[in-house]
Amino acid sequence: MASSDTGATVTLRHPTVQPRAAQEDKPVKIDVERLSFYYGAKRALEDITVRMKSNLVTAFIGPSGCGKSTFLRTLNRMNDIIPATRVDGTVLIDGSNIYESGVDVVAVRRRVGMVFQKSNPFPKSIFENVAYGLRINRMTTSRSELEGRVEESLQQAALWDEVKDRLHESALAMSGGQQQRLCIARALAVKPDILLMDEPASALDPIATQRIEELIYDLKKTYTIVIVTHNMQQAARVSDYTAFFWLGKLVEYDRTDRIFTAPGEKLTEDYITGRFG
Amino acid sequence: MRSRELAFRLATGAFALALAVLVLAIGFELSRQSWLSIQKFGLQFWTTSRWDPVAGEFGALLFIWGTLYSSILALIISTPIALGIAVFISELSPARLRGPLMFLTELLAAIPSIVYGLWGIFVLVPVVRALEVKLGPFSDFPLFSGPPLGVGMLAAALILSVMVIPFSSSVAREVLKTVPQAQREAAYALGATRFEAIRAAMFFARTGIVGSVMLGFGRALGETMAVTMVIGNNPQVSASLFAPQYTMAAVIANEFTEAGDELYLSALVEIGLVLFIITLIVNGLSRGLIWMMGRQSAGRATA
Numbered sequence: 342m343a344s345s346d347t348g349a350t351v352t353l354r355h356p357t358v359q360p361r362a363a364q365e366d367k368p369v370k371i372d373v374e375r376l377s378f379y380y381g382a383k384r385a386l387e388d389i390t391v392r393m394k395s396n397l398v399t400a401f402i403g404p405s406g407c408g409k410s411t412f413l414r415t416l417n418r419m420n421d422i423i424p425a426t427r428v429d430g431t432v433l434i435d436g437s438n439i440y441e442s443g444v445d446v447v448a449v450r451r452r453v454g455m456v457f458q459k460s461n462p463f464p465k466s467i468f469e470n471v472a473y474g475l476r477i478n479r480m481t482t483s484r485s486e487l488e489g490r491v492e493e494s495l496q497q498a499a500l501w502d503e504v505k506d507r508l509h510e511s512a513l514a515m516s517g518g519q520q521q522r523l524c525i526a527r528a529l530a531v532k533p534d535i536l537l538m539d540e541p542a543s544a545l546d547p548i549a550t551q552r553i554e555e556l557i558y559d560l561k562k563t564y565t566i567v568i569v570t571h572n573m574q575q576a577a578r579v580s581d582y583t584a585f586f587w588l589g590k591l592v593e594y595d596r597t598d599r600i601f602t603a604p605g606e607k608l609t610e611d612y613i614t615g616r617f618g
Numbered sequence: 619m620r621s622r623e624l625a626f627r628l629a630t631g632a633f634a635l636a637l638a639v640l641v642l643a644i645g646f647e648l649s650r651q652s653w654l655s656i657q658k659f660g661l662q663f664w665t666t667s668r669w670d671p672v673a674g675e676f677g678a679l680l681f682i683w684g685t686l687y688s689s690i691l692a693l694i695i696s697t698p699i700a701l702g703i704a705v706f707i708s709e710l711s712p713a714r715l716r717g718p719l720m721f722l723t724e725l726l727a728a729i730p731s732i733v734y735g736l737w738g739i740f741v742l743v744p745v746v747r748a749l750e751v752k753l754g755p756f757s758d759f760p761l762f763s764g765p766p767l768g769v770g771m772l773a774a775a776l777i778l779s780v781m782v783i784p785f786s787s788s789v790a791r792e793v794l795k796t797v798p799q800a801q802r803e804a805a806y807a808l809g810a811t812r813f814e815a816i817r818a819a820m821f822f823a824r825t826g827i828v829g830s831v832m833l834g835f836g837r838a839l840g841e842t843m844a845v846t847m848v849i850g851n852n853p854q855v856s857a858s859l860f861a862p863q864y865t866m867a868a869v870i871a872n873e874f875t876e877a878g879d880e881l882y883l884s885a886l887v888e889i890g891l892v893l894f895i896i897t898l899i900v901n902g903l904s905r906g907l908i909w910m911m912g913r914q915s916a917g918r919a920t921a
Contacts, residue, residue: 424713451808477805
């Protein structure tokens with residue numbers, strides 16, 4: 342299903358999932374069409390069609406096990422490393438299908454950065470953590486360029502002032518919130534266009550969470566951000582669009598203000614008002 | 619209920635204590651039995667190479683040399699292979715192959731030492747001899763000097779490597795299994811290839827991997843039977859891989875029953891004491907490394 346004609350209208354199985362007010366005239370960055378995902382024989386995602394726009398924050402919400410994290414991980418082909426999994430459908434990023442045969446997965450992952458639920462710095466210094474992606478991808482040619490890029494990334498992640506005097510100390514000695522911002526800096530260092538965040542604040546205290554949320558707000562000027570969250574208030578605070586997943590299906594996708602004030606689906610309303618999940 | 623719990627704690631505590639007592643008792647008994655030799659030779663025992671039961675002159679240096687040389691050589695040969703096996707099983711192997719491979723490496727550990735020795739004599743030694751003949755032109759080089767006998771340091775180190783591989787590779791595999799998947803994913807998410815992601819995992823587990831290698835080293839130091847059968851048992855210090863040499867464990871096994879006088883016997887027991895001390899030090903170091911790794915991951919959890 343490798344189609345390059347992204348402009349063509351696609352017949353939707355779930356017409357309601359189309360954002361009804363797509364008045365934000367930003368270009369489509371990620372265009373997912375009829376994506377299904379299988380763990381062995383079990384179908385974890387069913388026929389997901391969704392378009393995410395450039396320089397906006399899209400939040401995925403839904404109860405545990407609804408497939409939102411799995412879906413996030415299909416956007417940078419992170420599920421490829423899990424054995425016995427299979428993807429159907431297409432994910433177009435800037436118009437080209439990342440699942441097309443012959444696509445360089447390493448290049449995809451460099452363009453689509455990822456931040457995980459639990460901060461996972463390498464047991465190296467702060468500097469080396471940020472430099473890692475630059476080193477393995479041979480993205481800098483001199484030490485000074487490397488240092489400049491590390492500083493720039495730490496600044497983008499609002500961490501520079503806190504760590505500039507201890508760049509060569511272990512990253513593991515930092516607080517949880519700092520570690521998570523370090524992981525963001527590490528992802529930004531390789532200059533992705535898209536940043537995927539899988540419940541980035543779920544292990545953090547409210548103040549560290551707030552810092553991450555402010556950071557997301559700043560980062561969307563430069564990046565397209567997709568965030569999975571358990572926390573509906575968080576989705577409401579940080580995102581422009583929200584997608585609600587339930588049992589591997591995309592139930593509703595719309596502007597965040599509508600999802601939270603006037604959802605189109607009964608299921609969505611039940612979920613956001615806390616009737617289940 | 620409370621008294622049963624107390625009894626349980628006391629009993630298990632006693633067992634744990636018994637272990638420490640046992641180690642101390644072995645050290646004490648070895649010292650007591652070798653007292654005559656300790657008194658006569660003192661620290662010189664560690665630094666002289668003369669081993670002359672007839673003249674009553676005993677020094678352990680050449681055996682210490684033989685043991686350390688063969689074990690370090692075995693370590694150099696076995697480490698890349700053992701780590702390769704560990705990485706393949708834990709990171710690359712298809713799930714179906716994993717079980718059989720683990721079983722096979724563990725089977726290698728179950729083969730009795732004497733069987734390895736026989737295999738060494740009949741299979742390995744002729745092969746080593748043929749290799750040594752081929753290397754004849756390089757005999758000016760100190761590593762390859764001496765006649766091509768087959769038996770000697772190289773054969774001993776090779777057989778030790780085969781015996782050590784299952785231990786280091788199993789431990790290294792277990793250590794790699796403890797590396798959080800998140801570490802590999804962090805690398806992949808930054809555009810790492812499979813090789814680079816494995817390197818990141820190995821880096822995370824580095825102290826534990828060093829510990830696994832040290833465990834193998836500890837085993838190589840004490841291995842007796844197979845080494846005795848292929849090393850040539852010639853009391854000399856030589857840098858040559860081809861030279862027949864001697865190890866601490868081998869000399870005890872070979873000469874214990876022949877030790878006629880008390881000083882001879884006492885000197886042999888002191889060699890046992892030296893081996894005991896060196897093994898303790900090596901194991902202590904590897905424990906220390908594993909402890910450091912534990913502390914590191916604890917720091918991770920609380921940070």
